[in-house]
Amino acid sequence: MKLEDMTMVSVDDHIIEPPGLFDHHIAAAYRDRAPRLAVDVADGTCTWVWEGGRSTTAFLNAVVTLPKEEWGFDPATHADIRPGCYDVDARVRDMDRNGILASLCFPSFPSFSARFFAEVEDKQLALAVVQAYNDWHLHEWAGAHPGRFIPLALPAIWDPHLAAGELRRVARQGCTAMTFCEDPRNLGMPSIHSGHWDPLFAACCDEDVALAIHIAADAAGLPGGDDSPMDARLTIPTWNAVPTLAEWLWSPVMRKFPALRVALSEGGTSWVPGFLDRMERHYDNQKWTGADLGGRTPTEVFRQHFLTCFISDPSGLLLRDRIGVDNIAFETDYPHSDCIFPGAAEDLWGHFETAGVSRVEREKIGFENACRFFRFDPFEHRTREDATVGALRARAGDLDTRTRSKAEYRAAFESAAAG
Numbered sequence: 200m201k202l203e204d205m206t207m208v209s210v211d212d213h214i215i216e217p218p219g220l221f222d223h224h225i226a227a228a229y230r231d232r233a234p235r236l237a238v239d240v241a242d243g244t245c246t247w248v249w250e251g252g253r254s255t256t257a258f259l260n261a262v263v264t265l266p267k268e269e270w271g272f273d274p275a276t277h278a279d280i281r282p283g284c285y286d287v288d289a290r291v292r293d294m295d296r297n298g299i300l301a302s303l304c305f306p307s308f309p310s311f312s313a314r315f316f317a318e319v320e321d322k323q324l325a326l327a328v329v330q331a332y333n334d335w336h337l338h339e340w341a342g343a344h345p346g347r348f349i350p351l352a353l354p355a356i357w358d359p360h361l362a363a364g365e366l367r368r369v370a371r372q373g374c375t376a377m378t379f380c381e382d383p384r385n386l387g388m389p390s391i392h393s394g395h396w397d398p399l400f401a402a403c404c405d406e407d408v409a410l411a412i413h414i415a416a417d418a419a420g421l422p423g424g425d426d427s428p429m430d431a432r433l434t435i436p437t438w439n440a441v442p443t444l445a446e447w448l449w450s451p452v453m454r455k456f457p458a459l460r461v462a463l464s465e466g467g468t469s470w471v472p473g474f475l476d477r478m479e480r481h482y483d484n485q486k487w488t489g490a491d492l493g494g495r496t497p498t499e500v501f502r503q504h505f506l507t508c509f510i511s512d513p514s515g516l517l518l519r520d521r522i523g524v525d526n527i528a529f530e531t532d533y534p535h536s537d538c539i540f541p542g543a544a545e546d547l548w549g550h551f552e553t554a555g556v557s558r559v560e561r562e563k564i565g566f567e568n569a570c571r572f573f574r575f576d577p578f579e580h581r582t583r584e585d586a587t588v589g590a591l592r593a594r595a596g597d598l599d600t601r602t603r604s605k606a607e608y609r610a611a612f613e614s615a616a617a618g
Contacts, residue, residue, distance in 0.1 A: 203589030251319030346580030440466025468515030
């Protein structure tokens, strides 16, 4: 097997939402009340505003091909970023150049769990906005290029019955994944252990839809204080997946809903072996807690219910047998600051070579695990030969991937707008 023969599916990328997102999908009664992208005439920065508040996207979340000295938390504007961040046709071209066959794309301004939509007082409006966003994602983003995106819906996070109803609605349209938060208590809502969310979990099992929990999906923001080193505040959130997995693994939810699947997005994999070692030791030693895993060990619960993913995590691949090769997937995190572009194939191939990963394992980690977990058929719209890194890159050999400044992107944007 050569690098060009690999097939890659990324289970964690992001959309910087375009203006006009709600134009064709919001119910007429709410059209004038939907979030809208407001542009500051002074500096051109963009903010999504509505009666539920304001939401901006930091440049750190849209820095692909920008020079690193320009990265930061300034508000992003579409004029200053790579078109693949917000334009689906340009995104597919970037995916071709990166060798990525398909992608699971999380939202930006609504937050990963759609909590921004829950902050409006009128919950009928909130539901209409969630449904409009999901219809846009399914039909205008994922639907624009069949076979290139794993459909991902947002929940009506404030109400488990509404969330279950929305999951069933989008499942009928072919959606196989829905976002959720790490811990609803951080949003002022009942815990997953309380039974409050059981209608949603039951709907997941009935419709065979996976939950995708992205790090920082709750409202906590960056950890630490104002005087904490920025490097500490930026590196800690990845480890949010540790307490998240602990809560879900020991929860009665996993016993009550044996078919429930949960993806831990952007949480890495290298910590999982030590985590499982500790869970196994605890389970064997602390019998007084009365933990009931339905006759399974912690490792068995993990392997039955969870998918982990990595961007660059060579330690996890070295310990892949302890994690479970069937529980590992790959991501590029486009267009965030951790993004691998345009060399995702080279990075993944290098990790595979260093860890001595077999061809069978490479295919599982590269795309098979993701496709199985999210019920996605990558070859429904193309042959196996047309899905490889080499075949995809041959379609985008002329694509400009050089580093360009915000000023250069803005000049190109304004030139295109002028016709």
